[in-house]
Ligand SMILES: Cc1ncc(C[n+]2csc(CCOP(=O)(O)OP(=O)(O)O)c2C)c(N)n1
């Protein structure tokens with residue numbers, strides 16, 4: 001058994017798990033891990049300017065790569081700074097490991113005011129992690145990191161946390177590293193698969209709803225096969241966008257707050273198969289809510305999600321990839337009728353939707369189309385909590401899975417720019433565009449320094465309405481126009497970028513396409529500032 005320090009054991013364990021990057025800010029309790037990174041080539045350290053960024057970057061990396069991202073922080077304030085990002089990853093079922101230092105083991109549990117002490121830190125992370133553990137002995141480190149990774153690679157992926165006192169990190173021990181074990185996907189119960197297949201084959205108008213769980217399980221090929229065998233259209237939540245290309249004849253695109261082409265399809269459907277979605281936003285408006293006698297077949301990796309928001313006729317607790325494969329095989333044996341939805345009918349739903357968005361949000365549609373036109377099919381779009389972001393759920397055509405990143409139900413203002421940095425690290429040769437508001441960008445604009453330092457050449461489009469726009473429009477729509485505390489003073493964002501050594505451009509919405517082209521060709525991080533007027537969000541529209 002090799003003898004090493006706790007810090008060395010952490011680094012070795014992470015490397016054995018295939019971790020390539022560690023996003024971090026140093027501090028006394030974790031210096032033993034930093035020291036173990038001296039001359040380390042395979043595990044690269046990315047040092048940022050706020051712990052929230054470390055964990056957002058880990059998340060952006062995880063969403064693009066489909067494998068865990070890791071952030072390393074000091075305890076107390078470091079962990080607390082990171083929590084909005086960990087919570088976002090939890091909401092998005094994203095595999096992110098929060099690796100945290102701890103106060104000296106002899107002081108644990110005393111609430112005695114040790115440096116960075118929070119008693120009890122585990123209580124802070126518990127509600128937003130799938131699994132968390134405090135390690136006390138060096139010998140426990142490899143097993144804890146391995147278990148954190150196993151938790152994220154099986155069932156529903158969600159963040160995990162491992163925390164280690166600084167004396168453990170600096171002391172030595174004999175450590176043994178667990179071997180690789182097979183992690184077979186969670187398969188559905190075959191009887192339920194047969195029952196689901198019967199319902200789908202007998203249905204007059206079967207409809208599929210896919211959510212973030214479908215993206216997480218990389219089930220696009222299996223989804224496409226099932227959809228085409230059944231002749232059933234697929235609509236998605238914002239998180240599920242791109243599970244099959246949105247220009248596929250059976251795609252009904254994305255939905256958001258009950259809007260989208262699916263609002264016209266849903267009332268006609270008799271059997272609905274959901275894949276990896278909580279079925280909440282579908283229920284937000286009468287048009288897209290499930291109603292008796294519509295039958296629900298619910299597939300989810302997380303058994304606690306089954307029938308949470310609507311009674312399920314058939315439950316398929318499974319990884320979506322394995323579940324859809326089994327279902328498609330069964331459906332094929334039964335020979336489903338084709339063409340139960342006429343293609344003209346589906347086209348009509350899409351046309352209704354296009355007309356509706358065009359009427360409600362003409363400027364946003366123009367902007368979103370201009371962006372789409374400049375981007376390759378595999379470009380990654382990080383959708384901030386901003387007006388253009390909300391409308392992108394409804395108007396940006398996603399053509400590949402894992403290319404549309406949102407903060408899901410957490411709607412975390414400030415997440416998009418730092419998350420996009422992690423996405424670009426994961427895919428340095430692909431285009432990465434972050435869409436953000438003037439309010440959201442200022443949460444982490446200091447990370448322009450990180451982008452410049454590490455050559456993370458993403459494009460950030462800042463939509464500047466000089467306001468916390470969607471809260472201002474909330475006041476306009478719901479509080480008789482009484483605007484209080486929602487207007488902002490901003491720096492010149494293009495100049496701000498230049499001060500950091502990045503590139504700054506300004507463009508009107510009409511000239512955004514040209515500016516974006518220039519930015520994408522640039523070998524630097526670029527910020528494009530686009531002035532926009534006060535705009536209304538989809539959730540402020542009643543019908
Ligand atoms: C962490 C967090 N704080 C507050 C909010 C509430 N909130 C939602 S949107 C918004 C305003 C966003 O302003 P900006 O980034 O400029 O985008 P805009 O709406 O103007 O397009 C606020 C404050 C939130 N979603 N998340």
Ligand SMILES: [Mg+2]
Nearest residue numbers: 437438467469
């Ligand atoms: Mg704004």
